[in-house]
Each structure stands twice: as C-alpha cells, then as structure tokens.
Amino acid sequence: MRQKVTLWALFFVSEVVAAYILFQEMKGYLFE
DSSP states (O other): OHHHHHHHHHHHHHHHHHHHHHHHHHHHHHTO
16 A cells, blocks of 8 residues: 555656656747
8 A cells, every 4th residue: 555655646746846857848839
C-alpha cells in the first residue's frame, strides 16, 4: 500500500513539473 502511494506521489509530481515547464515554454514563446 505504501509503495503505491509513493508511486502516485512521484507520478503526480512529475506531471506537475512537466505542466510547469510546458507553461513556461508557452509563456516565453508568447511574450518574447
């Protein structure tokens, strides 16, 4: 059970980081 929670946390964090990076790229592209 604990292993599953850790996996979920890692997945969630990676998704948030990917979304943040994508957002920064878009922002840089739009407001350059």
